[in-house]
Amino acid sequence: MGAILPALARAVRAARFWRLVAVFLASVAAGLISDWFRTEQRLVFPRPPPVFVPMEPGR
């Protein structure tokens, strides 16, 4: 355990911050775009509820 924690800390320090940011931003972009183009079950961009327009008599 005493050897694992410093090695883990080194591994975390070896991670490139901007690569983490790039993966996160790519995921956010992909998620938002896929949600926008989803025809149903939208979560971030919910469609407004359909407005009920009564039909005029005779139509």
Added chain:
Amino acid sequence: MNSELGVSCRRSGRARAAVRWTLGAIFIGAGALKLVDPAGFHADLLAYGIGAPDWFFRFVAVVLPWVEAISGGLLLAELWTETVGVLVAGMCLIFVLALGQAVLRGLELKCGCFGELAAGWFERPLAALVRACVLLAASVWLLLHPPGTHSGETTPASGLPSAATNSTHNKVPCRISGTP
């Protein structure tokens, strides 16, 4: 001496590749299955009973499957492994914490790890917690074994047994002259 080092390097490389491929495939599968039904995943997230606003869970339900899929793809392609390994280990740690609190609170919920594909005991919180612990251990092992190193019994310079063979401080590079 160098042949022993080469054998150790090849074994370490094969084990690393196996862990990397397994983690990558699991994360791609989990991400893709969640992408099929984000509303179901959102409902599964709400069942965890974590005190966070609904917009946060909606955001997580939309973004997390893509993080998993992209991380899995990068692991399979062996791109940015040192960074993606940290990301995967962090995600596994979050899964362990979320599932651990659900198990401790005795919540009866679907884990939501593999979308609607998982059913029965596979999606129970305890089984999911064990699975997440295994994934966390695998991702930590991957972090502790970066590419191009091994923890063999001998050092290439002296050939003498190293003091602590399991220590990650004693990693020696695989690519030395005379090593395949």
